[in-house]
Amino acid sequence: MDEALALARRGEGRTSPNPAVGAVVLDARGELAGRGWHERAGAPHAEAAALREAGERARGGTLYLTLEPCAHQGRTPPCAPAVAGAGVARVVAAVQDPDPRTSGRGFQILRDAGVRIEAGLRAREAVRLNEPFFTWQREGRPFVTLKAAASLDGRIASRTGASRWITGERARAWAHEYRDRVDAILVGSGTVLKDDPLLTARPEGREGKPLLRIILDSHLETPETAKVLPPDRGVATILATTGEAPREREALLRRAGAEVLRLGPPEGGRVPLAPLVVELGKRGVRHLLVEGGGRVHGAFLGGGWAHKVLFFLAPLIMGDAQAPGAVAGLAPGLPGGGLRLTHVRWERLGEDMLAEGYLRPPVWAAYGEDGDV
Numbered sequence: 001m002d003e004a005l006a007l008a009r010r011g012e013g014r015t016s017p018n019p020a021v022g023a024v025v026l027d028a029r030g031e032l033a034g035r036g037w038h039e040r041a042g043a044p045h046a047e048a049a050a051l052r053e054a055g056e057r058a059r060g061g062t063l064y065l066t067l068e069p070c071a072h073q074g075r076t077p078p079c080a081p082a083v084a085g086a087g088v089a090r091v092v093a094a095v096q097d098p099d100p101r102t103s104g105r106g107f108q109i110l111r112d113a114g115v116r117i118e119a120g121l122r123a124r125e126a127v128r129l130n131e132p133f134f135t136w137q138r139e140g141r142p143f144v145t146l147k148a149a150a151s152l153d154g155r156i157a158s159r160t161g162a163s164r165w166i167t168g169e170r171a172r173a174w175a176h177e178y179r180d181r182v183d184a185i186l187v188g189s190g191t192v193l194k195d196d197p198l199l200t201a202r203p204e205g206r207e208g209k210p211l212l213r214i215i216l217d218s219h220l221e222t223p224e225t226a227k228v229l230p231p232d233r234g235v236a237t238i239l240a241t242t243g244e245a246p247r248e249r250e251a252l253l254r255r256a257g258a259e260v261l262r263l264g265p266p267e268g269g270r271v272p273l274a275p276l277v278v279e280l281g282k283r284g285v286r287h288l289l290v291e292g293g294g295r296v297h298g299a300f301l302g303g304g305w306a307h308k309v310l311f312f313l314a315p316l317i318m319g320d321a322q323a324p325g326a327v328a329g330l331a332p333g334l335p336g337g338g339l340r341l342t343h344v345r346w347e348r349l350g351e352d353m354l355a356e357g358y359l360r361p362p363v364w365a366a367y368g369e370d371g372d373v
Contacts, residue, residue, distance in 0.1 A: 003035065010022075034050040047063065048082060069110070080107075131307075145308045147312075150312070153317050184214055190295075219241075294326055
């Protein structure tokens, strides 16, 4: 199962809206016969790739799989009948598929064919690998990660707005690798006006995948010349705004290549987040990365929309109370009223530190390492 999980990680972030899955086939003597992973949506699933490599050696053998084989027709044929037809005697799966089109049905197809099923081995790790997929299946909306990079005293830029660079090269490279695993990235119009970013994934040594880029812009102030507006390999940038935004600006921005999404009346003068998150869920966005300024971060945190936080801390002290902070607008009366993260993990990246933690119980916490709870 360790090998199957390692294979699944090769497809992490490349398979959406599907989960990342890995598979290993052992022949009847327990020797390695085939390996495979789901490389991208529309490509063969992990089971099919592993069974193709194994050929006749799969008959009477064991298939290790990080997720229950699918039982529904999508862009590729269902896998459960193919596994049964390959003649494997035993399937060891990490976890049951939460997709209602498959959940339990894939296992039943195999049982009906006389295949022995064992489920639950390394379940927590398998779910954690696909937490956006599991969250979307459970909640119908994206898994939201909020990312910020700040000085030790919590400042994300100077008072003039300069933020390049607070963190070092290793932290920035890590952030681009993470971008390449999400479906969409969101910032506020202030970030666009100040930095004119591309908002693309630029992992080292390879081309990043196209991202759905979203700008919160209540007054449609984004310039028509902004670098973020031209579609990225056919994926248009969304300008999320309110029903009160000027129509003449909408026409100009549409001509520049953007999609303008009106989300109803403003809330406190801002773009309402609830209808935006619902709309992204309907569009199949599994993983949304929020990289805004303090007010955008505060809106997502205060509204309860964020699941996970990635906070980079640089060994830098700005010492300026007028410099923008990483989060604004929460204002708890006491420290106990703040948002405390759980399941916290720390990682050193060069001279910087990364804190990763959750704002609500993560979907994988309900699963044991070697069996479902």
